[in-house]
Amino acid sequence: MSGPRSLEVVQRWFQAVVSHPDGVEGGAVSPDAQELIRLDRGQLEAVVRRSRNLTASERLSIYANAYYSRLLECLGACFPILKQALGDEVFDSFAFEYLQRYPSRSYTLDHLGQHFPKFLDETRPEPEEGSEPGGVDWPDFLIDLATFEWTIAKVFDGPGVEGRTLLTPEALQAFPAERFADAHLVPVPCLTLLAFRFPVNAYYTAARHAEEGKEVPIPAPANEWVAVTRREFVVRRYPLSPPQHALLTEILAGSTVGEAIAAAAEASDLDDESLAVELRAWFRFWVAEEFFLSVA
Amino acid sequence: MKPPRLGHDNLGLGVGLRSVHFDYILKNQPEVDWFEIISENFIDSQGRPRYVLQQIAERYPVVMHGVSLSIGSSDPLDIEYLKKLKRLAREVDAKWISDHLCWTGVLGRNTHDLLPVPFTEETLRHVVERVRVVQDVLERPFVLENPSSYITFQDSTMDEWEFVSRMAEEADCGLLLDVNNVYVSSFNHDMDPDQFIRSLPHERIVQFHLAGHTDYTTHLIDTHDNHVIDPVWDLYRTAHQLTGGVSTLLEWDANIPPFPVVHEEVLKAKRFMGEQLTAPEETAEESPVLAGAGSSVPHPLHHIRPEVD
Numbered sequence: 001m002s003g004p005r006s007l008e009v010v011q012r013w014f015q016a017v018v019s020h021p022d023g024v025e026g027g028a029v030s031p032d033a034q035e036l037i038r039l040d041r042g043q044l045e046a047v048v049r050r051s052r053n054l055t056a057s058e059r060l061s062i063y064a065n066a067y068y069s070r071l072l073e074c075l076g077a078c079f080p081i082l083k084q085a086l087g088d089e090v091f092d093s094f095a096f097e098y099l100q101r102y103p104s105r106s107y108t109l110d111h112l113g114q115h116f117p118k119f120l121d122e123t124r125p126e127p128e129e130g131s132e133p134g135g136v137d138w139p140d141f142l143i144d145l146a147t148f149e150w151t152i153a154k155v156f157d158g159p160g161v162e163g164r165t166l167l168t169p170e171a172l173q174a175f176p177a178e179r180f181a182d183a184h185l186v187p188v189p190c191l192t193l194l195a196f197r198f199p200v201n202a203y204y205t206a207a208r209h210a211e212e213g214k215e216v217p218i219p220a221p222a223n224e225w226v227a228v229t230r231r232e233f234v235v236r237r238y239p240l241s242p243p244q245h246a247l248l249t250e251i252l253a254g255s256t257v258g259e260a261i262a263a264a265a266e267a268s269d270l271d272d273e274s275l276a277v278e279l280r281a282w283f284r285f286w287v288a289e290e291f292f293l294s295v296a
Numbered sequence: 297m298k299p300p301r302l303g304h305d306n307l308g309l310g311v312g313l314r315s316v317h318f319d320y321i322l323k324n325q326p327e328v329d330w331f332e333i334i335s336e337n338f339i340d341s342q343g344r345p346r347y348v349l350q351q352i353a354e355r356y357p358v359v360m361h362g363v364s365l366s367i368g369s370s371d372p373l374d375i376e377y378l379k380k381l382k383r384l385a386r387e388v389d390a391k392w393i394s395d396h397l398c399w400t401g402v403l404g405r406n407t408h409d410l411l412p413v414p415f416t417e418e419t420l421r422h423v424v425e426r427v428r429v430v431q432d433v434l435e436r437p438f439v440l441e442n443p444s445s446y447i448t449f450q451d452s453t454m455d456e457w458e459f460v461s462r463m464a465e466e467a468d469c470g471l472l473l474d475v476n477n478v479y480v481s482s483f484n485h486d487m488d489p490d491q492f493i494r495s496l497p498h499e500r501i502v503q504f505h506l507a508g509h510t511d512y513t514t515h516l517i518d519t520h521d522n523h524v525i526d527p528v529w530d531l532y533r534t535a536h537q538l539t540g541g542v543s544t545l546l547e548w549d550a551n552i553p554p555f556p557v558v559h560e561e562v563l564k565a566k567r568f569m570g571e572q573l574t575a576p577e578e579t580a581e582e583s584p585v586l587a588g589a590g591s592s593v594p595h596p597l598h599h600i601r602p603e604v605d
Contacts, residue, residue, distance in 0.1 A: 004416050004451035008370035011402045011411075019407060049448045052486045053514035059484075062446040062517065067407055074408075074599050104406045107364035107377045108336045109599045156602030157343040208604075233344035235604040 005037065005047075013037045013047070018063040021100055025057060027064070071099055071112065078113035079149045081207045082142065085218065097123070110157065117146040136221040141198040148200045151192055151228050152235050159189040160230045167292040169284060175295055181258030185251050186293040190230040193240075193248055199224040201237055231290050238289070243268035243275070244282060248291075257295075298499040300540050302470050304392060304437060307357050307543035309562045314548070315600045317555040318348045328356060328559060332545045335362040335393070337600055339380040345600050353388035359503070359543070360385055361472075362395040364406060367426050367440065368413040369399035378433045385436050392437035392502060394472045397423070397460065414449035415459040420466070427467035439502045440464070441472035444480040444509070444518035456481065457495040464500045471496065473542075474505035475532045476524065480516040489531055498538045506532060506562065507547040520549035523561055533568040541569065 005013075013036040020027025028039055039046060044056035051059060075095040076083045083091040095116075102115040124139035131137060166188070175183065199222050207216045225245035227238040240248065246267040250260035261279060268275050286292065308329030313321075315337070320326075331352055338349050352358065362381065366374075385393055398410040413419045431438045442460055454462075464471050473496065482489035508522030524532075524546070532544075546562035 004414070004418065004453070006370075007368075007414065007416070007419050007422060008402070010414055010449065010451065011370050011399055014411065015402055015405065015407065018411075019405075045450070047450055049450055051448075051484060051515070056447070059447040059515075062515065063409060063411065066409055070408055077599050077601055080601075104401075104408060105404050106406060107374060108340065109408055110336075110340065112599075152604055153602050156604070157341050157345065157600070159342045162347065230343065233347060233603065235602055237605065 009036050010047070014063075018060060019067050019103070020064070021096070024060040024064050068096065068099070071104070072096065074109050074112050075099075075116065078153060079116065079146055081204050082145045082149060084207050084210075085145060085203075085216070086142070094120070110153070113146075113150055113153070117143055117150055120146055136197045138218065140221070141200070141218055144196040144198050145200045145203065148194065148196070148204060148226070148228075151194060152237075155190050155192055155228050155230050156233075156235050158230075160233070161188045161190070161290065161293065162231075162233060164293070166290050167287055167294050169287050172283065172287050172295060180295075181256065181261070183257050183295050184254065185257060185260075185295050187248075187252050187291060188229060188293055190228075191248075191252065191291055192228045193245060193252060194226045194228065195245065196224040196226070197221055201226045201239060204237075227291070229289075229291060236289065243270075243278075247279075247282070248286075298497075300499055301502050301542050302437070302500060304470070304502050305357075305543070306541055307359070307391065309565055310357075310359070310543065310545040311555075311558055311562055312361075312545060312547040312549070313349075313352065314552055315345065316552050317558070318344075320555040322348065322351055324555075325355065326555065326559060330357040330359065330391075330543065330545075332359045332361045332547075333388075335360045335381055335384065336364055339377075339384050344603065349388060358388045358390055359545075360388070360390040360393045361441075362393065363408070363410065364400055365395035365430070366398070366400040366406075367395060367430065368397060368411075368419065368423055369402055370422070371402050371404065373426055373429060375433065378430060382434050382436070385434065390436065392439050392470065393434055394439040394441055394470075394503065396441045396443045397463070398443045410443040412443070412445040412447060412449070415452040415454045415456060417453065420459060420462055423463055424467040427463070427469050431467075431469065437470060437502070439470035439472045441474050441505065442477050442481070443474070444477040444484075444516075446484055446515065446517070448485050455487070455492075455495075456485075457492045461495065461497050464497055469500075470502035471500045472503045472505060473501045473535055474507070475535055476505065476507040476509055476528050477518060479525075479528045479531060480509050480518050483516045489527075490534060493531060493535050493538065498540075501535070501539045501542055503542055504532065504535060504544040505547055506544065506565065507549075520547045521551040524564070529564070529568050532565065536565075536569055 013033050016030060016032040017024055017027035020030055027033055028044055029041060037047060048056035048060055050056050072092050072095050098116055098119045101119060104112050120143045127137055199219050201224055203219055210216045225240040225242060227240055227248060229236050243264040247260045247264035250263045265275055310330035310332055311328050313331045313333045333349060338345055381393060396410045399413060400411060401407045478489045478492050482492055506524050507520045508524055510517045510519040544565050546558060548558045
C-alpha cells in the first residue's frame, strides 16, 4: 500500500460498506466500495484493524447493524400505528427498502420519514387482476395512514398559536352580521385538512385503544375527511363531514366566508335553513376549538 | 498557561434532558445543577419541546450537545445548521455548545451515527480548520467530545489521545471528556483507559460525560441504557483529580428510568471527588423503565414522539 488513503476516500468507502443492504462483506465487494478501495473478500483488515477479540468484518458489522437498527427504530416511532397495522416484520421490510431509496440527508431524525408516504405510493404493487381501474385498494390504506401519521408529527412540532390571542366566540358573535359573508377567517397555522380513501382517523383511534397484541382489522374503503390542529401543544383530530371539509378548504385557501359557505352548500344535501343552523354550530365549535386567529 | 476548564464555570452535576422527563421536571422543579439538551431536538421545534426548553432554561443553566455537526466529514460544513445552533444558543443562553469528534455521513447523507475518523495528519488538519470555522460562526465556547468507537483504521498514525490533544491545542477549543467512551473505546481497541485520560490537556477539559454501556464480552457498546459501572467511576475519579473538577453530566438514552433514578445516578459522582473515597457498595440495582423509552441500539437515537389527543 502506498501511503494513507485520503479522508474522503476512506469515508465514502466506510459509508458504502456499513450502509449496504447486504451487510459488510457484501458492501465491501459492491461497485461503490470497490471503486474507492479495491479489496478481495476477506481483505477488510487492509483498511480496518482487527482487535484482540474481533475481526475487521465483525467490528465493521457493529456500525452496519447499528445503522439499520437505529433508523428502523426511528421510522417505527414516526409511524407507530402503521407499524402496528403491518406487524413489525412487514413494516421493517418496507422501512429497510425505504432507507435504500431515501437515505437521510438531514441533520435531524425528525425528517427521516418525510418521504415514506410517497415511497409507499411509488412502490405500490400492481392492482390485482379484476380490480376496478383507478379503484381503491389496500395500498391506499397504508399510504393514507402514513400520510396521517406524518401530518400529526408535523403539526406537533410545527408552528402553533399557544400563548397568542385568538378569535373568541364573543368576538365572532360581536362581528357585524352584514359584513360576515365578505369577511376572511384567518386559520391558525397548524390547521391542516386531509381527505382519505380509508377511514384512517377512526382506525388510528381504534388502534391506539386496542389491547396490546390484539389486531385491529383493516377497515373497508370509505371516504374520510379530517382536520388536524394543535391546542395547548397537543395534536387534536376532528372528523369532518363533506360540507365541513369543503368550507374549511375554502377558508384555508383564503376565500371569503361567503365563498366558503357556498362551497359547503354545494357539498351538502341540507336545505338552506337547516344548513344555516348547522353553519352557526360549526363556526361556534371551531372557534371554541381555536381553529381561527381572527376575522376581518 | 490556560486556566482550568479554559476559565468556564464548573456547573456541578447535571442531567441530559429527555422528553420522557419533561412533565416531571416542569412539575417538580428538581434540584438539578444544570441540564444538557440534544440540540437537534430543539433547533427547529415550534411545539412543546421548545416550550418546555424555554421553561427549563429560565430556571437552570443549559448546555447544548449536538450529534450532527459532522466535524470530521469530508463534506462541507452545513452553515445553515450552524446558524440554527447559534440562534438557539442565544435564546436559551447556552453556556457552551458541544458535539463529537466524528463524522456522520458524506455525499450529503447522514447515517445518524458517530463514525470514527482515521487519526492521521490529514484528518487533524481538516478537523482543526473546521473547528476554527465553527467557533467563528457560533461565537460561543465550543467543545468536542471523544466518541465511543468500534473500529480503528490501518491508516491511523497516532493514538486517539494524541489526536484529541493536538486538535484541542491547535484549534484552541475545549474538550468534553466522556469517561464512559474512554472505557468503551479502550476495551474495544485494546488500549489503556488510564493512559488515555492522563495524556490529555486537562486544563482544556470543560465537561465530563458519564453513562452506562452494554458488555457483549468481545466488545462494549455505548448504549446509554444503564447505570455507570465501577471501573468508569474509577476513571472518573482520576479525571476529577487531574482536572480539579469540571461540569459533570449523566446521559441515559434507552430503558430510561424515572427522573429521580437518573438524577441519583449522577449524584453518585460526589463520592468520587475525594481521593480517600471508594466505590459505592451498590452497583446493579434494578430500575423501573419508563414506557416508550426503550431502545436496543447504540447511542445516539433521539426522536421526540408527538403528543396526540
